[in-house]
Amino acid sequence: MKxxxxxxxxxxxxxxxxxxxxxxxxxxTGVLIFAFSMRKEAIEELKNIxxxxxxxxxxxxxx
Amino acid sequence: xxxxRFNYDNKIVKYFAYATILWGMVGFLVxxxxxxxxxxxxxxxxxxxxxxxxxxxxxxxxxxxxxxxxGIFMGVYYSLQxxxxxxxxxxxxxxxxxxxxxxxxxxxxxxxxxxxxxxKEYAELEWPIDxxxxxVWVAFGINMxxxxxxxxxxxxxxxxxxYIATWVTVAMLHIVNSAALPLDFMKSYxxxxxxxxALVQWWYGHNAVAFFLTTPYLGLMxxxxxxxxxxxxxxxxxxxxxxxxxxFIYIWAGPHHLLYTSLPDWAQxxxxxxxxxxxFPSWGGMINGLFxxxxxxxxxxxxxxxxxxxxAVTAYGMATxxxxxxxxxxxxxxxHYTDWTVAHVHVGTLGWNGFLTFSVLYWLIPRIFQTKMxxxxxxxxxxxxxxxxxxxxxxxxYWAGFTQSIMWKTFTPDGxxxxxxxxxxxxxxxxxxxxAFGGFLYIVGAGIMVYNIVKTVKGGTLLDNEAAEAAPxxxxxxxxxxxxxxHWHRWIExxxxxxxxxxxxxxxxxxLVQILPAFLIKSxxxxxxxxxPYTPLELHGRDIYIKDGCYxxxxxxxxxxxxxxxxxxxxxxxxxxxxxxPFQWGSKRTGPDLARIxxxxxxxxxxxxxxxxxxxxxxxxxPAYPWMTRKEINVDKTPRMIRVMQRLGVPYPEGYDEQAxxxxxxxxxxxxxxxxxxxxxxxxxxxxxxxxxxxxQRLGTDISKEAPRAEAN
Numbered sequence: 001m002k003x004x005x006x007x008x009x010x011x012x013x014x015x016x017x018x019x020x021x022x023x024x025x026x027x028x029t030g031v032l033i034f035a036f037s038m039r040k041e042a043i044e045e046l047k048n049i050x051x052x053x054x055x056x057x058x059x060x061x062x063x
Numbered sequence: 064x065x066x067x068r069f070n071y072d073n074k075i076v077k078y079f080a081y082a083t084i085l086w087g088m089v090g091f092l093v094x095x096x097x098x099x100x101x102x103x104x105x106x107x108x109x110x111x112x113x114x115x116x117x118x119x120x121x122x123x124x125x126x127x128x129x130x131x132x133x134g135i136f137m138g139v140y141y142s143l144q145x146x147x148x149x150x151x152x153x154x155x156x157x158x159x160x161x162x163x164x165x166x167x168x169x170x171x172x173x174x175x176x177x178x179x180x181x182x183k184e185y186a187e188l189e190w191p192i193d194x195x196x197x198x199v200w201v202a203f204g205i206n207m208x209x210x211x212x213x214x215x216x217x218x219x220x221x222x223x224x225x226y227i228a229t230w231v232t233v234a235m236l237h238i239v240n241s242a243a244l245p246l247d248f249m250k251s252y253x254x255x256x257x258x259x260x261a262l263v264q265w266w267y268g269h270n271a272v273a274f275f276l277t278t279p280y281l282g283l284m285x286x287x288x289x290x291x292x293x294x295x296x297x298x299x300x301x302x303x304x305x306x307x308x309x310x311f312i313y314i315w316a317g318p319h320h321l322l323y324t325s326l327p328d329w330a331q332x333x334x335x336x337x338x339x340x341x342x343f344p345s346w347g348g349m350i351n352g353l354f355x356x357x358x359x360x361x362x363x364x365x366x367x368x369x370x371x372x373x374x375a376v377t378a379y380g381m382a383t384x385x386x387x388x389x390x391x392x393x394x395x396x397x398x399h400y401t402d403w404t405v406a407h408v409h410v411g412t413l414g415w416n417g418f419l420t421f422s423v424l425y426w427l428i429p430r431i432f433q434t435k436m437x438x439x440x441x442x443x444x445x446x447x448x449x450x451x452x453x454x455x456x457x458x459x460x461y462w463a464g465f466t467q468s469i470m471w472k473t474f475t476p477d478g479x480x481x482x483x484x485x486x487x488x489x490x491x492x493x494x495x496x497x498x499a500f501g502g503f504l505y506i507v508g509a510g511i512m513v514y515n516i517v518k519t520v521k522g523g524t525l526l527d528n529e530a531a532e533a534a535p536x537x538x539x540x541x542x543x544x545x546x547x548x549x550h551w552h553r554w555i556e557x558x559x560x561x562x563x564x565x566x567x568x569x570x571x572x573x574x575l576v577q578i579l580p581a582f583l584i585k586s587x588x589x590x591x592x593x594x595x596p597y598t599p600l601e602l603h604g605r606d607i608y609i610k611d612g613c614y615x616x617x618x619x620x621x622x623x624x625x626x627x628x629x630x631x632x633x634x635x636x637x638x639x640x641x642x643x644x645p646f647q648w649g650s651k652r653t654g655p656d657l658a659r660i661x662x663x664x665x666x667x668x669x670x671x672x673x674x675x676x677x678x679x680x681x682x683x684x685x686p687a688y689p690w691m692t693r694k695e696i697n698v699d700k701t702p703r704m705i706r707v708m709q710r711l712g713v714p715y716p717e718g719y720d721e722q723a724x725x726x727x728x729x730x731x732x733x734x735x736x737x738x739x740x741x742x743x744x745x746x747x748x749x750x751x752x753x754x755x756x757x758x759x760q761r762l763g764t765d766i767s768k769e770a771p772r773a774e775a776n
Binding site for chain 2: 020021023027028031036051
């Protein structure tokens with residue numbers, strides 16, 4: 001259970017922020033491609049999942 | 064295709080709803096008590112159990128884990144069943160989850176007031192309760208994942224993504240941050256020390272906000288807002304983008320709680336950059352919520368449920384705009400340690416979490432009880448009183464935070480500090496009074512809701528098992544071949560386990576890049592030769608400091624600012640905290656910083672000040688700790704404490720545990736003798752006050768001492 005330091009230093013620690021940003025940028029680009037390549041019909045279907053009523057009288061009870 | 068018949072479990076939803084209401088009221092009332100204690104210190108009642116340092120953690124834990132926690136489970140158990148077109152996988156686990164969580168809450172309330180704490184904000188609960196939390200959380204996860212796997216709906220609606228990410232990330236955060244070495248039943252020491260502990264703690268603390276107060280509630284928003292407005296969410300694409308961006312970025316933002324502290328600069332910078340980026344996915348959620356109501360604002364005028372939701376989502380937007388701003392170093396220099404942070408947090412909790420919870424309750428209770436809300440008028444009254452309550456709560460605190468920060472930093476033309484610390488506190492007390500009034504209004508609103516719900520429940524009958532029917536789900540391979548080609552993205556969207564693993568990978572990256580170097584690289588914590596381990600008596604004193612929650616009002620971190628150096632002394636270095644298991648840097652200065660309190664006043668000053676703070680500092684709002692002169696420390700525990708510290712890596716010499724009690728008594732007799740002489744009281748050497756004074760007098764003094772020679776040990 002001892003947390004001691006194993007390395008004297010990391011060479012080029014300054015690259016960490018840049019690396020982080022790059023990882024994020026690539027990941028985010030991937031997500032964008034993912035989202036925008038979805039077909040419209042698929043999106044309509046997904047969007048409406050919560051509104052498929054399990055009981056027909058469900059909505060009539062909105063106050 | 065043959066339709067399958069099944070039942071939704073509404074009974075468990077009812078129980079979680081009741082628990083949400085009950086613990087909400089408890090959490091609010093304890094918060095009101097804490098707020099009033101700051102204005103009227105007599106409300107600390109001169110008892111350890113009711114003093115601010117123990118009441119405040121009870122308030123935060125009750126609000127977060129009891130109120131919002133049960134709110135999450137209420138919403139998830141209701142929406143998940145319907146989104147999956149399946150009953151919760153196991154009724155037994157549902158009930159184990161429910162009662163397990165409630166028992167944990169009761170245990171938390173009792174132990175926090177009794178002074179059992181790990182001394183880390185929002186992670187105060189001691190190790191046996193931590194283990195219980197992990198067990199119940201895993202049970203919840205199994206129940207949830209199995210329900211998802213056994214679903215009849217082939218697609219995973221975005222709310223479920225949020226639920227899955229919540230579950231996996233909270234599990235990770237809780238386990239890593241709670242790592243501790245037990246001393247005995249109900250007492251443990253953090254596995255990490257000083258700067259490393261601070262980094263892990265705020266990685267946890269910030270992401271408790273992200274993954275307990277935000278992502279599950281966004282999931283709820285994505286289900287209940289479309290339901291209440293009776294129209295689909297504005298943009299499903301946006302929900303996907305902001306989901307992944309949010310969970311990716313949030314995990315990096317923790318270090319913004321540690322700006323200008325002894326945390327290495329590279330980690331602070333990473334925290335700032337990602338915090339600023341966080342505004343985009345956060346506002347993605349807000350925009351998606353508000354735009355869902357486009358063309359339906361006439362409904363908002365009539366339906367109080369939607370009113371609550373609009374204020375909730377707006378509060379979310381405001382808090383998540385403010386958060387990135389507070390993460391800028393120049394803004395943070397003003398805001399940190401002041402009431403600004405408290406105001407910021409309460410925009411989120413009272414507005415976003417509170418109001419969304421109320422709206423879900425108002426929407427869901429009449430449905431499962433097959434009736435209408437007893438009174439729409441009372442819902443509207445609740446809405447307006449609650450909104451006013453939030454304003455009365457946050458506006459005075461913004462004012463107080465700004466005022467106090469400016470007063471701290473004001474110098475006279477001669478170059479000395481214009482105000483002593485106490486003046487900056489007494490000056491803002493009227494604002495604290497107004498804040499308490501705001502909290503009171505909020506509670507009145509919640510009380511009206513309780514009455515309204517009780518009346519509603521009495522007028523309806525619970526539909527325990529709600530009958531439903533749906534076609535069984537086609538197999539994944541069948542669906543894959545049906546949607547072959549352009550639908551590659553559906554690969555993840557239909558596979559919950561892969562989604563869970565990908566979420567875990569995404570949230571792990573930030574933690575690994577920030578935390579691992581802090582642990583592995585020596586140059587991150589420059590060693591200071593003269594910093595030595597605490598003496599046995601000081602260790603006991605430190606335990607008392609933690610037990611009575613001193614960190615709730617006092618920081619131990621002097622930032623490198625002119626005013627702080629002038630007021631408190633040399634700025635803090637990370638090497639000074641290497642024996643602090645756990646770190647006690649704090650996050651709020653209701654009282655002054657204590658990082659260099661050692662040697663500033665004589666022992667007798669502390670003695671009188673602890674018994675009656677006003678005798679030494681007229682106008683002080685610090686609670687009195689008169690019992691400390693009577694209550695004694697458990698000296699017999701000392702050798703075990705030393706051995707635990709040795710296992711954690713503190714370099715006490717081999718066999719020092721044998722000698723520790725003698726050393727302790729020598730130091731204690733010395734202090735007690737001096738105190739008896741100076742005060743005329745008969746001071747007990749093993750009393751709590753002696754140990755605490757030993758600790759306080761040590762704080763921050765090592766750095767100015769000469770480094771011990773190698774053979775001196």
